[in-house]
Amino acid sequence: MSNKMTIKDKFNTYLKHPGSFVVFLLVMLAAVITFAVLIFLIVYILVNGLPHITPSLFSLEYSSENASVVPALINTVIMTLLSLIIAIPFGIFSAIFLVEYAGKGNKFVEVIRLTTETLSGIPSIVYGLFGMLFFVNTLGWGFSLLAGAFTLSIMILPLIMRTTEEALKAVPDSYREGSFGLGAGKLRTVFRIVLPSAIPGILAGIILAIGRIVGETAALIYTAGTVAQVPTSVFGSGRTLAVHMYNLSSEGLYMDQAYATAVILLIVVVGMNTLSAVAARKLTKGTR
Numbered sequence: 001m002s003n004k005m006t007i008k009d010k011f012n013t014y015l016k017h018p019g020s021f022v023v024f025l026l027v028m029l030a031a032v033i034t035f036a037v038l039i040f041l042i043v044y045i046l047v048n049g050l051p052h053i054t055p056s057l058f059s060l061e062y063s064s065e066n067a068s069v070v071p072a073l074i075n076t077v078i079m080t081l082l083s084l085i086i087a088i089p090f091g092i093f094s095a096i097f098l099v100e101y102a103g104k105g106n107k108f109v110e111v112i113r114l115t116t117e118t119l120s121g122i123p124s125i126v127y128g129l130f131g132m133l134f135f136v137n138t139l140g141w142g143f144s145l146l147a148g149a150f151t152l153s154i155m156i157l158p159l160i161m162r163t164t165e166e167a168l169k170a171v172p173d174s175y176r177e178g179s180f181g182l183g184a185g186k187l188r189t190v191f192r193i194v195l196p197s198a199i200p201g202i203l204a205g206i207i208l209a210i211g212r213i214v215g216e217t218a219a220l221i222y223t224a225g226t227v228a229q230v231p232t233s234v235f236g237s238g239r240t241l242a243v244h245m246y247n248l249s250s251e252g253l254y255m256d257q258a259y260a261t262a263v264i265l266l267i268v269v270v271g272m273n274t275l276s277a278v279a280a281r282k283l284t285k286g287t288r
Helices: 007-016 018-052 070-101 107-120 124-138 145-169 173-181 186-197 199-215 218-223 241-251 255-286
Strands: none
Touching: 018 255, 070 107, 070 145, 070 186, 070 199, 070 241, 070 255, 107 145, 124 145, 124 218, 145 199, 145 218, 173 186, 186 199, 199 241, 199 255, 218 241, 241 255
16 A cells, blocks of 8 residues: 555645645745755856857967967866865864763863864955965965965865764764774774775865865965966966956956856866765775
8 A cells, every 4th residue: 555645635735735735836846946056056057158158268378369278277176175185184073072071061162163163154365364464474475376275175174074074973882882892993983984984074174165265266366366377386476267267357347258167167067076976986995
């Protein structure tokens, strides 16, 4: 006997409980509007950008004639990797301390959590000003990829910490108890049992962090600069795709190239998220 409700049964239920029907309509309406807005944005960007993607846009060097995106694309990849290399270890190890080692009700832990929540709500322009004052001026790094990467790593650190913390909390305590019962120590239990089980949640936070890095402009203008070239070292200045698109659109002379850059930026974000999702699935299978 099937427990599946027919359309008639659902209709009768909604007649008895009209409030449920109103809530159902609101939920469906919200889902449709969200999906429609997303599709509209993607279609609008593609329609305005695809016709203006030309071979000159992929020249190795930027000039006022071609408005090439290649230097910005390379800088975006470098900036993303540098920021993740800095932020991921600090974020994951901090979350491990908060969940596995810090005692419950610890005042120090509450201060750390309050700090991370506060950092999550600070506008990116404030991070940019801090990065300019500290990394660019005080440390003497100047406008550089390294200054931008450290600034972005501070921005994404709360995101990685919170997602990793929730992922570790989601691991059942029976895993830890079973490991302890077999004679494993605390450190081995954390790194061989708990952490591999939390990999999907951790990678979800990393994917969100990648999206924020790729789309950031305000913080990078004040720290990494806006030079349209690939620097010879991490202490050189360079613009990312988001900053490149902002500069093109703000000048008002390269709107066609700005739309084309938006298409490329969209492809880059989707590509990075896809690669991260594939890596997450493979790592998850490897831990089972």
